[in-house]
Amino acid sequence: MPLLETRGLCKAFGGLRAVNNVSLSVDEGEILGIIGPNGAGKTTLFNTICGVYRPDAGEVLFAGKPIHGLRPNRVARLGIGRTFQASRPFRGLTVEDNVRAAYGVRYHGGWRSLWGSPRAPDARQRAQELLEEVGLAHVAGMEAGQLSLGLQRRLEIARALALEPRLLMLDEPAAGISHEEGRQLMELVRRLRQRGMTVVLIEHNMQMVMNLCDRLVVLNYGEVIAQGKPAEIGRHPAVIEAYLGKEVAHA
Amino acid sequence: MGRAVPDVVIPAYYITMAIITGIYIVLALSLNIITGFAGQPNMGHAAFFGIGAYTLAILTTRYEVAYWIAAVAAAVAAGAVGSLLGLISLRVREDFLAITTIGINFVVVSIFLYHPFFGQAFGIGNIPMPSLLGRTLDRGGLLVVVALAVLLVIWISRRVEGSWFGLALESLREDEQAAEAVGIDTRRFKVLAFTLGTALAGFAGALYASFMSFISPGDFTFPLSITILCMAVVGGLGTIRGPVVGAIILSLAPEVFRFVLEYRLLVYGGLLVVMMRLQPAGLLGRGSFLMRQVERWPLRGRGPAAIP
Numbered sequence: 144m145p146l147l148e149t150r151g152l153c154k155a156f157g158g159l160r161a162v163n164n165v166s167l168s169v170d171e172g173e174i175l176g177i178i179g180p181n182g183a184g185k186t187t188l189f190n191t192i193c194g195v196y197r198p199d200a201g202e203v204l205f206a207g208k209p210i211h212g213l214r215p216n217r218v219a220r221l222g223i224g225r226t227f228q229a230s231r232p233f234r235g236l237t238v239e240d241n242v243r244a245a246y247g248v249r250y251h252g253g254w255r256s257l258w259g260s261p262r263a264p265d266a267r268q269r270a271q272e273l274l275e276e277v278g279l280a281h282v283a284g285m286e287a288g289q290l291s292l293g294l295q296r297r298l299e300i301a302r303a304l305a306l307e308p309r310l311l312m313l314d315e316p317a318a319g320i321s322h323e324e325g326r327q328l329m330e331l332v333r334r335l336r337q338r339g340m341t342v343v344l345i346e347h348n349m350q351m352v353m354n355l356c357d358r359l360v361v362l363n364y365g366e367v368i369a370q371g372k373p374a375e376i377g378r379h380p381a382v383i384e385a386y387l388g389k390e391v392a393h394a
Numbered sequence: 395m396g397r398a399v400p401d402v403v404i405p406a407y408y409i410t411m412a413i414i415t416g417i418y419i420v421l422a423l424s425l426n427i428i429t430g431f432a433g434q435p436n437m438g439h440a441a442f443f444g445i446g447a448y449t450l451a452i453l454t455t456r457y458e459v460a461y462w463i464a465a466v467a468a469a470v471a472a473g474a475v476g477s478l479l480g481l482i483s484l485r486v487r488e489d490f491l492a493i494t495t496i497g498i499n500f501v502v503v504s505i506f507l508y509h510p511f512f513g514q515a516f517g518i519g520n521i522p523m524p525s526l527l528g529r530t531l532d533r534g535g536l537l538v539v540v541a542l543a544v545l546l547v548i549w550i551s552r553r554v555e556g557s558w559f560g561l562a563l564e565s566l567r568e569d570e571q572a573a574e575a576v577g578i579d580t581r582r583f584k585v586l587a588f589t590l591g592t593a594l595a596g597f598a599g600a601l602y603a604s605f606m607s608f609i610s611p612g613d614f615t616f617p618l619s620i621t622i623l624c625m626a627v628v629g630g631l632g633t634i635r636g637p638v639v640g641a642i643i644l645s646l647a648p649e650v651f652r653f654v655l656e657y658r659l660l661v662y663g664g665l666l667v668v669m670m671r672l673q674p675a676g677l678l679g680r681g682s683f684l685m686r687q688v689e690r691w692p693l694r695g696r697g698p699a700a701i702p
Contacts, residue, residue, distance in 0.1 A: 193575065219577035227575070233568035235680075244565040245576035247558040258557045306577055 144207050146171045146341050147192070147223075147310055152201035152211075154184075154191045161187040163365035164201070169310070174332070174342045176356035176373070178349075180385055184365035185345045186228055189314055193225055194218040206309070220248060224303030225312040228345075230295040232302070234288030238279055241287050241298055242270040245305035269305070277301040277331060293324030300331065310341045317348045329355055353377075361385065409533050413605050415645040416540035417598050422625040422637035423547045424594035429623070430631040431560055432587035433567025434483055435492035438499030439622050442472040442592040444614030446599025448506060451518040451609055461524045465600040472596020473589045475502075480588030484581050499616045506611035517610025521603045533605075540601055547594055551634045554590075563587055564632075617659050624662045628669055630676025639678055 145168035154162040161184045169175045177185050190196050192203050194215040203211040210218055219225070233241050243261045246269055250256040260266075274280045277297040282290065287298060296316050303311055313332070317325040329351055332342060346352050352359065352373065359376045361369040363385040369376055376382055425439045446468035453464035479498060486494050506512040523531050524539055531539065554560040565573040566580045573580050603609050621644065629640025648658060675682045 195571065195574075214579075214581075215571070215574035216577050216579045219575055225575050227572065231569050231572040233565045233572065235568050236564060240561060240564075244561050244573070244578065247561055248577035250558040251562065251577075251579065257559045258553060260556050261558055261561050262556065302576055 145169055145204075146206060147343070148202075148204040149188075149192065150202045150204070152188070152191060152203065153199045154187055154196050155199055160365045162191055162198075165362070165365070165367055166201075167360050167367065167370065169341060169343055171309075171341055172336070172339055173358065174336055174344060174356050176352045176359045177343065177345045177362060178347070178352055178359055178376075179362035179368075183362040183385075185362055186314055187365075188362065189225065189312055189343075189345065192218075193223060193312065216248075219306055219308075222306070222309040223312060224306045224308035224310070226296065226299040226303060226314055226316060228314040228318065230292060230299060232287035232290070232295050232298050234286070236287055237283070238274065238285050238287050238290070238298055239267075239270050239283040242273050242301050242305050245302045246270060246273075248306065273301045273305055276304065278327070291320075291324075293320040293328075296320060296324075296328065297331065304335075308340075310343065311335065312343045314345045315347060316344070317346060317351050325351060404534070406533065409537050411646065411649065413533070413537050413540050413601075415642055416537070416544050417602050417605070418622070418625060418641040418645045419544050419638050420540075420547045420598040420601075421595055421622045422629070422641040423551050423634070424591045424598065425622050426591075426626050426631060426634070426637045427551065427554060427563075427594070428587050428591035430626060430633070430637070431554060431567065432563040432584060434584060434587065435488065436479075436495045436588075436591070436619075437492050437623060438479075438495035438497070438502075438616070438619050439592075439595055440614045440616065440618035441499040441502035442476055442595040443599040443602065443618070443622075444502055444506065444609075444611075445472040445475055446596025447603040447609050447614070448512060448518070448599075449596065450600035450603045451521045452512075454522050455518060455520055461522060461604075465524070465597060468600035468603075469593040469597040472599065473593030476592020476595075477585055477589040479592070480585035483584050483588065496616060496619075499614075499619050503611050503615050506614070512611075515610065517608060518603075519608040521607045521609065523604050523607075524601075536601070536605055540605075543597065543601060548634060548638070550590075550594070555634065559583075559586070567632075620659070621662060624666055627666060627676055630679030630682060633676070633679055636676045636678045640676065 147169040150166050152162055152165045153160065165188060177188065179185055187196065191198050194213050194217065198211050202209055205221055205223065210221060233244060236244065243266055246266060247261055250259055271280060271283065274283050277300055279294060279297055279301060282294065287295065290298060316328055325348060332355060336342060344356060356373055359370060359373055360367055361376060361382050368381045368385060369379045421439065421443060425436060428434050428436045449468040449471040450464045453459040453467055454461060479495065482494055483491050507515060523536060525531060526535065562578050562583045565578055566583055570580050625640040625644045626637040628644060629638065630636025669676065673682050677684055679685065
């Protein structure tokens with residue numbers, strides 16, 4: 144059974160079919176890359192899976208159970224952590240509090256535990272571990288809004304990890320950051336996978352996609368036009384056409 | 395031959411000022427839970443203050459309900475209406491929510507003004523003072539009760555600030571969608587923030603009704619909402635010291651500057667604009683000029699912490 148599966152997923156905005164009949168699956172422990180030109184519907188697909196949008200048609204199954212129609216916080220608590228394309232840390236909070244805010248979700252269930260302290264030793268320690276994992280321990284006390292974009296991206300990953308998710312969905316984690324920061328990010332994702340994390344990755348940085356992903360899904364105009372191993376995808380005529388235009392494909 | 399020791403008499407004027415200031419502190423702190431911690435605009439806080447005051451007034455004068463039961467009912471009634479506003483806030487956001495809260499203020503005042511049950515423009519009089527240990531309190535006693543209420547609300551605010559609940563409110567203030575993405579049920583926490591904040595305003599209303607012994611719709615109009623908001627903003631939204639100090643400054647300032655009383659709203663409006671421009675975090679907010687001075691003081695000589 145795949146960890147995540149979409150069946151015939153559709154989402155339209157007015158007349159624009161942003162996601163059109165997308166069926167894909169992600170196996171446990173796999174890194175799946177989703178690529179495609181700008182406006183292909185990658186982020187909309189993410190948002191539809193995560194519950195930000197309700198699909199017009201189709202299903203999303205996580206660990207075999209339907210999750211479409213659930214609100215994003217429920218999807219997150221079921222075990223899907225995500226990051227955003229335009230980095231979205233809690234800017235006014237410290238780096239440590241960013242991570243603790245997500246870690247604290249486990250205390251939200253009971254009225255009594257809700258009044259417990261995020262500064263309790265166990266919460267501090269767990270936040271510290273997560274920050275060390277992504278290499279942010281040295282800026283734990285800083286306001287998140289003051290971090291560089293590269294560090295914000297890593298903070299978002301740490302925040303998602305605080306949920307202890309089974310699946311991590313990263314929306315263009317390398318966009319707008321330096322080469323070196325991108326390399327470190329790649330190392331991080333690799334380390335997470337070694338520990339058994341399943342990752343879905345939207346990315347334009349082809350070097351990163353080719354190095355990191357086990358399998359790729361190519362979207363164009365909201366539809367899946369190809370999927371397969373990275374090496375095969377690079378030669379796929381529909382993909383070349385989508386990226387470079389028709390004439391080149393025929394050349 | 396020793397002289398007779400005179401009774402220490404605090405002039406009535408000071409007691410009055412202290413009670414009013416205390417009630418404003420409770421109001422500013424209760425608004426701070428909604429607007430400061432959870433980041434939800436509320437420009438109709440006076441409505442909930444009024445609902446509390448009317449609930450207490452009606453229960454004690456017409457139904458002879460015991461004072462403290464009526465005071466709890468005042469908090470519950472205001473909190474109940476506040477939770478409805480919380481539900482509205484799930485659909486309407488930011489500027490539109492601000493306008494909706496203004497509307498609620500006008501609607502509530504209109505109901506007090508036009509429905510016979512609420513005494514219309516005549517208001518409700520003969521509201522009793524609270525009693526404690528079988529004794530009906532005088533104004534000095536009420537001051538003690540108000541002071542206890544201030545301590546209670548400061549304690550509640552501190553509990554909120556230092557809990558998972560408070561951290562959830564702050565994260566939804568910072569970024570609602572990101573908060574959802576990490577599993578925070580933003581709807582639930584918004585409604586909780588509105589309920590708690592408005593219930594405390596209702597309790598303040600109960601104390602106010604006793605203090606005045608007579609209330610009318612004009613006591614709870616939109617300008618009061620702006621005054622409360624001004625107090626929290628000037629002091630520093632999202633902190634606890636800020637609304638307390640803001641409430642003290644703005645409730646005592648009109649006494650000092652009596653000559654501007656007529657233009658008070660104009661002054662408050664101007665003050666809001668100036669604060670937004672120069673000290674958006676408030677006088678005592680994080681990173682404000684004053685707080686920077688305070689933080690620097692014990693560390694003078696050391697440079698700012700190196701930022702990697």
